[in-house]
Amino acid sequence: MDQPRKLHIKSYGCQMNVYDAQRMVDTLAPEGFTETANAEEADLVILNTCHVREKAAEKVFSELGRLRVSKTAAARDGRRMTIAVAGCVAQAEGKEIVRRAPVVDLVVGPQSYHRLPELLERARRDGHAVDTEFPVEDKFDHLAPPQPAAIRRRGVTAFVTIQEGCDKFCSFCVVPYTRGAELSRPVARISDEVRRLAEAGVREVTLIGQNVNAFHGPGPNGSAWPLGRLLAHLAAIPGIARLRYTTSHPRDVDDSLIEAHRDLPALMPYVHLPVQSGSDRILAAMNRRHTAADYLRLVERMRRARPDLIFSSDFIVGFPGESDEDFAATLALVRQIGYAGAYSFKYSPRPGTPAAEMRDMVPRAVMDERLAQLQDLIDGQQAAFNAASIGAALDVLFEKAGRNDGQIVGRSPFLQPVHVDGSADLIGEVRAVRITSLKTYSLFGELAGGRRAT
Numbered sequence: 001m002d003q004p005r006k007l008h009i010k011s012y013g014c015q016m017n018v019y020d021a022q023r024m025v026d027t028l029a030p031e032g033f034t035e036t037a038n039a040e041e042a043d044l045v046i047l048n049t050c051h052v053r054e055k056a057a058e059k060v061f062s063e064l065g066r067l068r069v070s071k072t073a074a075a076r077d078g079r080r081m082t083i084a085v086a087g088c089v090a091q092a093e094g095k096e097i098v099r100r101a102p103v104v105d106l107v108v109g110p111q112s113y114h115r116l117p118e119l120l121e122r123a124r125r126d127g128h129a130v131d132t133e134f135p136v137e138d139k140f141d142h143l144a145p146p147q148p149a150a151i152r153r154r155g156v157t158a159f160v161t162i163q164e165g166c167d168k169f170c171s172f173c174v175v176p177y178t179r180g181a182e183l184s185r186p187v188a189r190i191s192d193e194v195r196r197l198a199e200a201g202v203r204e205v206t207l208i209g210q211n212v213n214a215f216h217g218p219g220p221n222g223s224a225w226p227l228g229r230l231l232a233h234l235a236a237i238p239g240i241a242r243l244r245y246t247t248s249h250p251r252d253v254d255d256s257l258i259e260a261h262r263d264l265p266a267l268m269p270y271v272h273l274p275v276q277s278g279s280d281r282i283l284a285a286m287n288r289r290h291t292a293a294d295y296l297r298l299v300e301r302m303r304r305a306r307p308d309l310i311f312s313s314d315f316i317v318g319f320p321g322e323s324d325e326d327f328a329a330t331l332a333l334v335r336q337i338g339y340a341g342a343y344s345f346k347y348s349p350r351p352g353t354p355a356a357e358m359r360d361m362v363p364r365a366v367m368d369e370r371l372a373q374l375q376d377l378i379d380g381q382q383a384a385f386n387a388a389s390i391g392a393a394l395d396v397l398f399e400k401a402g403r404n405d406g407q408i409v410g411r412s413p414f415l416q417p418v419h420v421d422g423s424a425d426l427i428g429e430v431r432a433v434r435i436t437s438l439k440t441y442s443l444f445g446e447l448a449g450g451r452r453a454t
């Protein structure tokens, strides 16, 4: 083993990056790296970047500006600080990053993380290294699995990537270019990973993918399994109390997934189902390949299978050509569904995507106004949903100690943070909590007694 070295990794963007960051840490552990929260003292800093909107992509360069100062300070102390850019900006911009920010030693795309040890060696030898290939080998087969100590440190909830990439090509989106073609992991690999997590104390697993319900990984006899079947299989693993999945596409919700919501108590009744717009004209221009009515019908069907199902979504305001009527249709759809929360974004043209070539850009001031209006509406729905929980008994999976002494925090089935007075021994357990009050986005309650058989 090499000298002990310190690694600082900072992730932007979606949960895929959170998961990848952990796997990079796991892969670099045998090389002698341990994690530090302090970039200044790190021997290796990895920025795990997001390219989905311009703002996200530009953050990287301001962060690199700050790191340049740290790297110079480290060199003054006789210490070499290696700076790596990973994630979707790395994939999209490749060696252009080194040109624009020479402080960068290493650029590595999301499909090449298993090559990190060798890339670090190459960067040391040659001054820099860039790898944004889509290699033939599957990175998941080569990334180190998490060790029990690392799993325990990360807590009782975990993400597991089950598919990556996207073949949908929504006209505004860079993901199919940065993450490549849709690829599902084999069922056996996923269940091994979930079993390993459960054995180290994980109680809740969120299956993740850019298009998670496009999952069609090979089962034991080689035939493709849909997500619903995978969920049923994982729900049977001892120790797993809760399952979630994200992000799903309305086009890929099939019968197996609806049945899973009907049949699996472990599958939490909260679904992130992005719709982007409520206008059929805009949905078509976005290449989403469904209408607002299709989406409403789907939500209805899912709610029939599991009546307490609640939804969250993503929206884009100001897509090229979006008129007042189009935007009004989005507000109407939001009113019809009633969301427990949503992310809304101003449209950001991304280089290389078809929408970036479209005319009829919506003026910035109009985008600002629409965003504020949509966010107001959704905030109101979220507040009403949270307020309706007061007086209810909700199952809570306790995740960590609270801010105040003697307090613990967990999440309801609907992902609401719930705070109670209780012993840290309850971390990792699911208990019924009577909700007594609400402060902004957090619920407060009392243990309702009675232990759930989970």
Ligand code: SAH
Binding pocket: 052, 053, 172, 173, 174, 175, 210, 211, 247, 248, 249, 274, 275, 276, 314, 315, 316, 345, 346, 347, 348, 349, 350
């Ligand atoms: N696979 C998911 C979304 C992944 S990107 C899906 O199909 O819904 C996460 C969110 O970022 C998207 O849902 C969208 O709302 C937003 N987004 C993506 N590209 C964008 C762009 N060019 N401008 C603004 N928002 C964008």
Ligand code: SF4
Binding pocket: 166, 167, 168, 169, 170, 173, 174, 175, 176, 210, 211, 249
């Ligand atoms: Fe992007 Fe559309 Fe694929 Fe989602 S489904 S990742 S928005 S191209």
Ligand code: F3S
Binding pocket: 012, 013, 014, 015, 016, 017, 049, 050, 051, 052, 087, 088, 174, 175, 178, 179, 210
């Ligand atoms: Fe961003 Fe890449 Fe995720 S662009 S949203 S980090 S897939």
